[in-house]
Amino acid sequence: MTAAIVADGVRKRYGDIQAVDGVSLHIEAGEFYGILGPNGAGKTTTLEILEGVREPDEGRIELFGKSPWPRNHELLTRIGVQFQASSFFDKLTTRETIRLFASFHRLGARQADAMLARVGLTDFGSVPADKLSGGQAQRLSIACGLVHDPEIVFLDEPTAGLDPQARRNLWDLLRDVNQEGRTVVLTTHYLDEAEILCDRVSVMEHGKVLKTGAPAALIRELDDMVRVSVESGLVAPDVLRGLLESAGVDNTIVEDDEVSLTVATHTPGPVLSILADQGALRGLEVRGATLEDVFLQLTGREYRA
Amino acid sequence: MSIEDTTAPTTRTGPSDRKEPAGKGGPGGRRTAGDERLSPIRELSRAMILSVVRDKGTIFFLLIFPILFLLLFGSLFKSDGTSHIKVAQVGEVQVLDSLTKDQREQLTKAATITKVSSESTALEKVRKGDYDALVEQEGGTVVLRYSAADGVKGASARAALNAMLEQANLAATGKPATYTLKASQVEDRSVKPIQYLTPGLMGWAIASSAVFSTALTLVTLRRKKILQRMRLSPIRAWEVVAARIAMSMVIALTQTALFLLVATLPYFGLTLTGAWWLVVPLVMCGTLSLMSLGLLIGSVTKTEESAGGLAQLLVLPMSFLSGSFFSLDSAPDWVQWVSYLMPLRYLVTGSEAVLSRGGGLMEALPTMGGMLAFTAVVTALTLRFFKWNDT
Numbered sequence A: 001m002t003a004a005i006v007a008d009g010v011r012k013r014y015g016d017i018q019a020v021d022g023v024s025l026h027i028e029a030g031e032f033y034g035i036l037g038p039n040g041a042g043k044t045t046t047l048e049i050l051e052g053v054r055e056p057d058e059g060r061i062e063l064f065g066k067s068p069w070p071r072n073h074e075l076l077t078r079i080g081v082q083f084q085a086s087s088f089f090d091k092l093t094t095r096e097t098i099r100l101f102a103s104f105h106r107l108g109a110r111q112a113d114a115m116l117a118r119v120g121l122t123d124f125g126s127v128p129a130d131k132l133s134g135g136q137a138q139r140l141s142i143a144c145g146l147v148h149d150p151e152i153v154f155l156d157e158p159t160a161g162l163d164p165q166a167r168r169n170l171w172d173l174l175r176d177v178n179q180e181g182r183t184v185v186l187t188t189h190y191l192d193e194a195e196i197l198c199d200r201v202s203v204m205e206h207g208k209v210l211k212t213g214a215p216a217a218l219i220r221e222l223d224d225m226v227r228v229s230v231e232s233g234l235v236a237p238d239v240l241r242g243l244l245e246s247a248g249v250d251n252t253i254v255e256d257d258e259v260s261l262t263v264a265t266h267t268p269g270p271v272l273s274i275l276a277d278q279g280a281l282r283g284l285e286v287r288g289a290t291l292e293d294v295f296l297q298l299t300g301r302e303y304r305a
Numbered sequence B: 001m002s003i004e005d006t007t008a009p010t011t012r013t014g015p016s017d018r019k020e021p022a023g024k025g026g027p028g029g030r031r032t033a034g035d036e037r038l039s040p041i042r043e044l045s046r047a048m049i050l051s052v053v054r055d056k057g058t059i060f061f062l063l064i065f066p067i068l069f070l071l072l073f074g075s076l077f078k079s080d081g082t083s084h085i086k087v088a089q090v091g092e093v094q095v096l097d098s099l100t101k102d103q104r105e106q107l108t109k110a111a112t113i114t115k116v117s118s119e120s121t122a123l124e125k126v127r128k129g130d131y132d133a134l135v136e137q138e139g140g141t142v143v144l145r146y147s148a149a150d151g152v153k154g155a156s157a158r159a160a161l162n163a164m165l166e167q168a169n170l171a172a173t174g175k176p177a178t179y180t181l182k183a184s185q186v187e188d189r190s191v192k193p194i195q196y197l198t199p200g201l202m203g204w205a206i207a208s209s210a211v212f213s214t215a216l217t218l219v220t221l222r223r224k225k226i227l228q229r230m231r232l233s234p235i236r237a238w239e240v241v242a243a244r245i246a247m248s249m250v251i252a253l254t255q256t257a258l259f260l261l262v263a264t265l266p267y268f269g270l271t272l273t274g275a276w277w278l279v280v281p282l283v284m285c286g287t288l289s290l291m292s293l294g295l296l297i298g299s300v301t302k303t304e305e306s307a308g309g310l311a312q313l314l315v316l317p318m319s320f321l322s323g324s325f326f327s328l329d330s331a332p333d334w335v336q337w338v339s340y341l342m343p344l345r346y347l348v349t350g351s352e353a354v355l356s357r358g359g360g361l362m363e364a365l366p367t368m369g370g371m372l373a374f375t376a377v378v379t380a381l382t383l384r385f386f387k388w389n390d391t
Helices: A043-051 A094-104 A109-118 A134-146 A164-179 A191-197 A215-222 A237-246 A268-277 A291-299 B040-053 B056-081 B101-110 B119-128 B151-173 B193-223 B226-231 B237-263 B276-300 B304-321 B333-339 B343-356 B361-382
Strands: A003-014 A017-028 A032-036 A058-063 A079-082 A152-156 A183-188 A200-205 A208-213 A226-231 A253-256 A260-265 A285-287 B085-090 B111-116 B133-138 B141-146
Touching: A003 A043, A003 A183, A017 A043, A017 A183, A017 A200, A017 A208, A032 A043, A032 A164, A032 A191, A043 A058, A043 A152, A043 A183, A079 A134, A094 A109, A094 A134, A094 B040, A109 A134, A134 A152, A134 A164, A164 A183, A164 A191, A183 A191, A191 A291, A200 A215, A200 A291, A208 A215, A208 A291, A215 A291, A226 A268, A237 A253, A237 A260, A237 A268, A260 A268, B040 B056, B040 B237, B056 B193, B056 B237, B085 B119, B085 B151, B101 B111, B111 B119, B119 B133, B119 B141, B133 B151, B141 B151, B193 B226, B193 B237, B193 B276, B193 B304, B193 B343, B237 B276, B276 B304, B276 B343, B276 B361, B304 B333, B304 B343, B343 B361
Parallel strands: A032 A183, A032 A200, A079 A152, A152 A183, B085 B111, B085 B133
Antiparallel strands: A003 A017, A003 A058, A200 A208, A226 A260, A226 A285, A253 A260, B133 B141
């Protein structure tokens, strides 16, 4: 596989803040890549450096083997960037907006209109762009970044502030975009989003990449306990503890909060069969670790603004 | 491979083999044959002009508001230009009463004589300014009393009456006049208010729109990250600049057309002189020089509010010091000197020269050159402050 994006030892400083502190990435062509991190971790700055909007203080970036800084016209036709949904001209309709961005690439009006259809906004063509709903505006924003058929697509928190339906709708679009063979790089702080969409993620904090890998691999590596819970009152916690002990299942934590009886364990199999023997499976729920657990383990649990 | 792009470089990489290229085919944006390419300059200037045309508030501020000023000032100062005087006649005044019909008609061109019975009422009315002068006869003396408030009108009343008395005196001798005066008009070199109000207010209107809208466009495009977005597309910087200039030119020339249209109405009576069309290149150069100031303001400010404030701080004093609201001819020396530093002064005086003072290329060319030089200097200075994004 060919590398679409290579970053090596990238650093960027703003005054006293080291926004990006030695980031190295290797993103394959066709990969769906996520950059995860809490607010202020340096995700956006990293993305902007990859796009060629900002010049790194140190380090090397190559897109298809070429540096995006200074502004490289050939690369600009091969990358597409989705901006905040508010980055539209005042007073223009949806169709005028997409045609304007198409003109920047010297494309035709029909191609622009086809892109509008692609993101499902044809019916909103004559609606002013600033009157679109959050999800529609985000789709228009993505359409503006996709209109020239780029090979790499950069998205900065594309689903921030969207309602659940709009989020899922956008996920479908992004998945399609990736399945057409485009490399997609997105930043997000929604872990479920990264887990569902991304082939690989890099978890960032304080300008550094803490960990990189496929979401499932990172979760497995965490080796966190699986939580098995059933309705409370089906079996007494003490009875269950005794049964688990006699069956030789160690290292389990049994808790009952009057609503659910929860067993945290590394070996959910025997736990489930014991509960089944007791006829205590009503309301059964098995929850494994998520990317969120990986994230919290890596970045700590304390609150930050 | 599902994506084909005729302009894409040959080094394009294929989709990774672990992903199916999805039977949907390429993106909807695939280039279609016969789909005419959109010109970035045309689309961008269209977008910018639409953003003005579709905003009623902006239209009012740019086009209607300055014209209202012209209507207001034009009407206010209109009476100043005529030397028609109103005279109250108390009792019998032989010279006036014995005028022939022809003579009376001649007189009414310059003055309206109204008979008033009481001297004290007439005097009071002169004091108030209802009449410019009062005339009465005491024996062989014709007495003219006029208010000192308006010396010009008093003097014209005096001159008119004097001429009449001399004619009457001469007639009384029964001899023909030895010398007669044949008056013929030469070109009027005095400036009527509409002659300086039109270029002045027009310059102010153009300055406001060029400085404000250039500064605000820059700040808004930067704050909304549209500048950054354009920078990430293959559009060239000069194309963005050209589109923005085109927008300001359309506004400035529309303002010019509106001003000339209103000022040449018979009511205001501006007569355009020979090479008035030179106002078009003058306005274009002037717009460029004022845009460069807007660019500077937009580059050193971060929010629309501060850009608007700074633009106001610049445009209003500049307009006063450039003769937008009054003729510089009568301004104190220091104002005249300061005015030489203002690009607006050159737009105003240049336009005045070609519009109403018979000026031609010789007046217009140096002015245009000066404004272009100003543009170059300010733009060079601005490049030091120019930023693509806020942080």
